[in-house]
Amino acid sequence: MSVLPVAHSALSEGWSIAGRLAPLGAGLINDTFAVYEGADTQGPDKPPRWVLQRINRDVFADPATLMDNVSRTVRHLAARAPSLVPELRATRDARDYVMDPGDSVWRLWAHVSGEIATEALSEARARSAAAIFARFQSAMADLPGERLAEVIPGFMRLPDYLQALDRLLERAGSTDPEVSQALQQIYPHRWLAKELQVATGYIHGDCKVNNLVFRGDEACCVLDLDTVMYGHWAWDFGDLVRSGANARGRFSPALFEAMAQGFVAGSSLSVDAASLVLAPRYVAVMLGVRFLTDHLAGDVYFRVSRRGENLQRSLEQLALATEMASLEDRMGQMADAALR
Numbered sequence: 001m002s003v004l005p006v007a008h009s010a011l012s013e014g015w016s017i018a019g020r021l022a023p024l025g026a027g028l029i030n031d032t033f034a035v036y037e038g039a040d041t042q043g044p045d046k047p048p049r050w051v052l053q054r055i056n057r058d059v060f061a062d063p064a065t066l067m068d069n070v071s072r073t074v075r076h077l078a079a080r081a082p083s084l085v086p087e088l089r090a091t092r093d094a095r096d097y098v099m100d101p102g103d104s105v106w107r108l109w110a111h112v113s114g115e116i117a118t119e120a121l122s123e124a125r126a127r128s129a130a131a132i133f134a135r136f137q138s139a140m141a142d143l144p145g146e147r148l149a150e151v152i153p154g155f156m157r158l159p160d161y162l163q164a165l166d167r168l169l170e171r172a173g174s175t176d177p178e179v180s181q182a183l184q185q186i187y188p189h190r191w192l193a194k195e196l197q198v199a200t201g202y203i204h205g206d207c208k209v210n211n212l213v214f215r216g217d218e219a220c221c222v223l224d225l226d227t228v229m230y231g232h233w234a235w236d237f238g239d240l241v242r243s244g245a246n247a248r249g250r251f252s253p254a255l256f257e258a259m260a261q262g263f264v265a266g267s268s269l270s271v272d273a274a275s276l277v278l279a280p281r282y283v284a285v286m287l288g289v290r291f292l293t294d295h296l297a298g299d300v301y302f303r304v305s306r307r308g309e310n311l312q313r314s315l316e317q318l319a320l321a322t323e324m325a326s327l328e329d330r331m332g333q334m335a336d337a338a339l340r
Helices: 004-015 063-080 123-140 158-171 177-194 233-244 253-266 273-297 309-326 328-339
Strands: 019-023 031-037 050-054 105-110 201-203 212-215 218-222 229-231
Touching: 004 019, 004 031, 004 050, 004 105, 063 105, 063 123, 123 201, 123 212, 123 218, 123 233, 123 253, 158 177, 158 273, 177 273, 177 309, 201 233, 233 253, 233 273, 253 273, 253 328, 273 309, 273 328, 309 328
Parallel strands: none
Antiparallel strands: 019 031, 031 050, 050 105, 201 229, 212 218
């Protein structure tokens, strides 16, 4: 059943907006639609005015708590670092979201003009991407009030994901040779579960390059605030490098170097070279474990278009981690230079 009629209804009931909706982006979790309102419905080159999202309740079981986190983050950053994140549009009854009759939760963002990076970054964009995520962390450091709630228990923590994988294998096991290949690639990296476990402050939690809006070579806006949380600063840097420091499918030391330079320049926190080097591999292994676990569990977390896609994602991340390990000394030299 198409979600579009439900989306139109939520938009009308929650915000009294009528317009054309079109799927937006290729996210693996939430459903996202561009909203072309009024005159914007005419012409294929007209930018959308709003972005409508349905929160995936299979992933975020407590959307009210999630939205409290998001709204606190948006309000804080609107005062602390204007335009760093999009505006969250209040509903007609002054709430941050609307719940439809089927218990789906919807929210509406102002659309930010610019370009979402979908290909390998230039070094200039890589440097700017790292700098804006570092500025995000710095701007969140003085968030007032109680600590944001943890909406996904154990999120980004490799020890928890390894334990979940081990428990699943104990119950079900697998005779798939590609699963065995993935497990063999995980084993040399299991020691990483002891690293980067001390929380240092608020992080974005999903630092993929496609969660940024660029204008030219400058990253101007940070998107997707669902996983803002208390964690280790290097998890963000590691995820950015993992997702963006690639060129033609291979890890790019030059892009890593640009990101290290940008992150150090943008951060007001205590950044060290060892964590800059280790974090990309930590995140790649962590995601490899998560993708493999989801494959074995029946693809219940990450959206797939075919059976086996999460297994392939796992193998790709683990191959990336192995490549990073082979370049550790070179990356260390680059990280040291970025800090000087």
